[in-house]
Structure formats: C-alpha cells, structure tokens
Amino acid sequence: MSEHGKACVPGLFTDDNGARLLGTRCSTCNTPYFPKVTRCHNPRCSESRLVDASFGGRGTIWSYSVADFAPPPPHKHDKPFKPYVIAVVDLDEGLRIVGQMVDGLDQASVGAPVTLVIDTLYHEDGQAYSTWKFKRI
Amino acid sequence: MQDVAVVGVGLHRFGKTGDDVVGNKSVTELCRIAVERALKDAGVSWRDIQAVSAASSRFSGGKGWGLNGNDVVEEMGSTGIPVYNLSAGCAAGGNAFNVGYSLVAGGVYDMVLVVGGEVMPKGMIQTSGVEEATDPEFLRQRCVGMPGPSFWATLARRRMHDYGTTEEQMARVTVKARKCSVGNPYARFQKEVSLEDVLKSPYVSNPLRLFEICPVSNGAAAAVICSAKRARQLTRQPVLVASSAVATIGFDDALPRSLAVPVPNGPSRHTEVYAAVTRAFEAAGVGPRDLSFVELQDNTCYYELAFPEEWGLCQPGEAERLHAAGETLPTGRMPVNPSGGFVSFGEATTAMGVFQICELTWQLRGESGARQVPGAKLGLAQTNGLGGNATAAILKR
Numbered sequence: 001m002s003e004h005g006k007a008c009v010p011g012l013f014t015d016d017n018g019a020r021l022l023g024t025r026c027s028t029c030n031t032p033y034f035p036k037v038t039r040c041h042n043p044r045c046s047e048s049r050l051v052d053a054s055f056g057g058r059g060t061i062w063s064y065s066v067a068d069f070a071p072p073p074p075h076k077h078d079k080p081f082k083p084y085v086i087a088v089v090d091l092d093e094g095l096r097i098v099g100q101m102v103d104g105l106d107q108a109s110v111g112a113p114v115t116l117v118i119d120t121l122y123h124e125d126g127q128a129y130s131t132w133k134f135k136r137i
Numbered sequence: 138m139q140d141v142a143v144v145g146v147g148l149h150r151f152g153k154t155g156d157d158v159v160g161n162k163s164v165t166e167l168c169r170i171a172v173e174r175a176l177k178d179a180g181v182s183w184r185d186i187q188a189v190s191a192a193s194s195r196f197s198g199g200k201g202w203g204l205n206g207n208d209v210v211e212e213m214g215s216t217g218i219p220v221y222n223l224s225a226g227c228a229a230g231g232n233a234f235n236v237g238y239s240l241v242a243g244g245v246y247d248m249v250l251v252v253g254g255e256v257m258p259k260g261m262i263q264t265s266g267v268e269e270a271t272d273p274e275f276l277r278q279r280c281v282g283m284p285g286p287s288f289w290a291t292l293a294r295r296r297m298h299d300y301g302t303t304e305e306q307m308a309r310v311t312v313k314a315r316k317c318s319v320g321n322p323y324a325r326f327q328k329e330v331s332l333e334d335v336l337k338s339p340y341v342s343n344p345l346r347l348f349e350i351c352p353v354s355n356g357a358a359a360a361v362i363c364s365a366k367r368a369r370q371l372t373r374q375p376v377l378v379a380s381s382a383v384a385t386i387g388f389d390d391a392l393p394r395s396l397a398v399p400v401p402n403g404p405s406r407h408t409e410v411y412a413a414v415t416r417a418f419e420a421a422g423v424g425p426r427d428l429s430f431v432e433l434q435d436n437t438c439y440y441e442l443a444f445p446e447e448w449g450l451c452q453p454g455e456a457e458r459l460h461a462a463g464e465t466l467p468t469g470r471m472p473v474n475p476s477g478g479f480v481s482f483g484e485a486t487t488a489m490g491v492f493q494i495c496e497l498t499w500q501l502r503g504e505s506g507a508r509q510v511p512g513a514k515l516g517l518a519q520t521n522g523l524g525g526n527a528t529a530a531i532l533k534r
Contacts, residue, residue, distance in 0.1 A: 071278060
C-alpha cells in the first residue's frame with residue numbers, strides 16, 4: 001500500500017520504486033501490453049513470447065477531455081464529485097494510455113510533457129484507494 | 138446469392154421515460170408498434186414472416202438475456218419461427234440487419250423481420266456490465282472513469298488541435314442536425330436550436346456540450362426484408378439492398394478505446410468503421426462520391442465532421458467548410474443525417490441500425506417530406522458499438 005492508499009484494483013501497478021504499470025511485452029514483435037495479456041494480440045506476430053514488462057516515466061499528451069459529470073458505476077469517486085481531466089498520453093516507452101490528470105484543465109494541452117504517478121482515486125469506509133494518473137512536468 | 142429488398146419499415150417515435158411520447162411503455166410494446174407499422178407498410182401479415190433477426194438489448198426486456206427477438210415473437214404470436222438475437226453494443230441493430238440480409242440473400246428464408254428497441258436507463262451509459270478485473274472495460278471505468286462522452290471529447294479536442302476546429306464550428310453541426318429534425322415525426326427533438334442555445338448548454342465532457350451529445354432515448358425500429366423477386370409482387374418500386382457489411386476493430390487501431398494500445402506511427406481512425414464502410418462500397422460496386430446521402434452514427438456532432446473524411450466522402454480537414462457552406466444539408470452536395478441523426482433522436486442503442494434503415498427507405502422512396510434529399514438514389518447507413526463492432530449498409534432505388 002502506498003501513501004495514496006490501496007490499489008483500486010490489485011496487481012495493475014506499483015509505487016515501490018516510482019510509479020510503474022505492470023504489463024507484458026511480446027519479445028517476438030515487441031508489442032507492449034497493459035494490462036497483462038496471456039497471448040500476443042498482434043495477428044501478424046509469428047509466435048507469442050510474452051515477458052513481464054513495466055511502464056511509466058515520461059510521455060506527451062495526445063489529447064484530453066474533462067469528466068464534467070460523474071461517470072456511472074463501476075466508476076467510484078468521492079462526493080461531492082469534482083470534475084477531473086482525462087488525458088490520453090503517449091509514453092516514451094511506447095504505450096498510449098488513458099488516465100486522470102492530477103492537474104487542472106489549465107495545465108492540459110496537446111503535446112505537453114507529463115509523467116506517470118500513483119494518486120488517490122476515492123475513499124471508501126475510511127480507506128483511500130489509488131490509481132495511476134498523469135502529472136504535468 | 139439473390140437480391141434483397143426492404144419492403145416495409147416502421148418506427149416508434151423516440152422519447153424519454155415518462156414523457157408524452159413513450160411514457161412507461163415497455164421495450165416490447167415499443168417494438169410491437171414498430172413491427173405493426175413495418176408489416177402494414179409492407180402489406181404483409183405476421184404469418185408471412187419466416188424468421189426474426191433482432192438486436193439484443195443489455196438494458197431492457199429480453200428476459201435479462203438479450204432475448205428481445207423472442208419477446209417480439211411472443212407478443213406478435215408464437216408461430217414457431219427461428220429467432221436470431223444479436224449483440225454488438227450500439228451496432229446491434231446494424232448487425233441484426235446484416236444477419237437478416239445474409240439469410241435472405243443466401244436463400245435460407247424469403248422474408249425476415251429485423252427489429253431493435255430500447256428502454257434506456259437515465260444518464261450516461263454504463264459501458265461495463267461486469268465487475269471483473271479481467272474485463273478491460275471494467276478496468277477503464279473503475280481505474281480512470283472515462284465514459285463515452287469523454288472518449289468522444291478526446292477525439293474532438295484532437296481535431297481542434299489538428300485542424301483548428303473551433304467550439305463554434307462544432308456547435309454549428311448541432312444547429313444543422315436539429316434543423317433537419319424539424320418536421321420529422323419520429324424524432325425526439327423536433328425544434329431548431331440556435332448557436333447561442335448550443336454554446337450556452339453546459340459541458341458534459343469539455344469540449345463537448347449537452348446539446349452536442351446524443352442523450353439516451355426509448356424507441357424502436359423494424360424492417361421487413363425479402364427477396365427482390367417477392368418484393369416485386371408487393372410493390373412496383375422496391376428499395377434494394379446494394380450491400381450490407383460488418384467488421385470489427387483492427388489490431389493497429391490506436392484510438393483511446395481501451396486502457397492502452399501501442400503508440401502508432403501515424404494518425405489514427407476508427408478501423409472497424411472504415412473496414413465495414415469500405416466492404417460495403419466494394420460489395421455494392423460504388424464509391425463514396427456516388428452516395429446521395431449518409432445516415433451515420435453521430436453520438437456527437439464530432440462524427441458528422443470526422444466520419445465523412447475517414448471514409449473518403451471529402452478531404453481530411455474539409456468538413457467544417459462543407460458544413461458552413463450548407464453542403465451537408467439535405468439539399469447540399471454531401472447530405473449527412475437528413476433524419477436529424479442521433480443528436481435529434483437520442484440513442485435507443487440497439488434500435489439505431491434499424492432506425493437508419495427506415496430513414497434510408499423513406500428517403501429512397503421520396504417520402505421524407507421537408508427533410509427529403511432531392512432525387513435520392515443511393516444511401517449509406519453506418520453504426521458502431523462497444524467491443525469494436527461496426528456495420529454499414531447501402532440501399533438503392
């Protein structure tokens with residue numbers, strides 16, 4: 001458990017040595033996957049050979065939007081609902097990934113540099129639950 | 138393969154639970170009314186229907202198993218005919234049309250009913266139906282919280298970056314869509330809105346506003362399809378199916394629809410939609426510039442701009458200019474959604490593919506009144522849905 005609480009879904013990420021998403025990579029075709037897969041999904045790959053891989057660090061914003069209203073379940077959020085920025089980020093390590101931003105809309109722009117972080121997503125029964133997010137560099 | 142015709146279509150007007158239009162009608166009642174209208178329009182009786190191809194709802198009826206076609210058959214009279222219940226997210230109606238078409242084209246049946254209907258829960262669509270850590274859609278909603286409107290909003294924002302599209306230009310697409318809906322007796326919204334109305338409506342997901350995103354609606358649609366040979370016994374000028382195609386997403390699709398994909402080398406497009414539309418063009422032996430009009434899935438005004446470009450109806454980045462020049466109106470050179478589209482109807486998710494077949498049929502018969510595309514000869518209908526499903530159908534007169 002990190003300072004930001006228990007993982008909202010266990011096994012997807014770690015905050016032990018910096019924020020990392022836990023995925024896999026096919027060593028035949030070099031395709032990165034998050035979350036983990038048990039077979040390479042690339043139809044042109046000659047042989048599925050998956051190894052554990054983690055992803056994090058820097059990336060740039062491909063695009064972004066705002067959740068101005070609370071999404072329906074199974075999303076969970078603190079009340080009252082506070083709008084958040086959603087970014088689609090191209091990580092330097094080769095993954096295009098979606099996530100919330102810890103920063104506000106004024107920090108979001110296409111092409112802006114960000115880094116992957118672990119941050120609190122919601123609270124339930126006095127317990128904080130965390131997820132991955134992006135922070136503007 | 139034999140030629141297939143659409144000989145009867147019917148809609149129940151779209152509305153919102155509790156209003157004067159749909160009230161508290163069940164999905165089966167909405168479907169029954171649409172089916173009765175389609176049968177009457179075709180001049181056939183329920184006993185003439187040899188099979189049903191139905192869209193499966195996740196939200197209403199179907200005994201909770203998506204058995205909405207079985208509900209329709211029970212309601213109309215249990216003749217013992219085969220029922221195919223098709224699930225494809227918001228593309229289910231288009232999928233049901235494709236399966237019905239394929240069964241008639243292949244000579245399995247001579248006359249098939251295609252039907253879809255919905256009674257939708259309030260608010261944004263809950264895309265994941267399960268709470269399982271192995272379901273990518275569950276993870277996307279639990280860990281991030283990115284409902285449909287936010288997906289569309291990231292695409293709209295990217296377009297603003299790529300082409301300099303302004304919020305006002307997007308708002309003008311809604312103004313045009315609602316202008317088309319005036320006089321359409323089946324649309325949920327039948328009044329024009331002003332540019333100011335749209336720009337004053339609140340953001341649902343910045344940069345997209347309430348009036349720029351289709352709400353959920355209750356409604357139903359039905360179509361009677363049969364062999365062209367049988368159709369000529371029923372009518373002198375049947376509407377023919379030039380092609381019907383289905384496709385799913387490609388591995389190289391890099392739009393943000395799941396948690397993560399490999400970073401692509403170039404620009405991205407909706408690969409499943411492109412594949413379905415391209416297959417439909419090829420099977421019909423026509424090209425994008427041959428179309429008289431299209432009915433496309435405008436969950437948001439963004440798609441009226443993006444899809445015609447992705448399919449080659451116009452050049453990338455050209456759509457705003459065509460809209461501004463009135464070319465996407467029914468009287469323009471590239472009419473888009475003369476019905477008013479999803480933005481005017483709201484989305485009764487699994488009915489939409491069949492709703493489009495109804496509009497295409499009326500347009501090709503010249504029965505569309507104020508929204509008529511003059512001299513319409515060839516129309517394209519397109520849907521896409523969760524899971525990377527897409528459909529396209531081309532109808533001709």
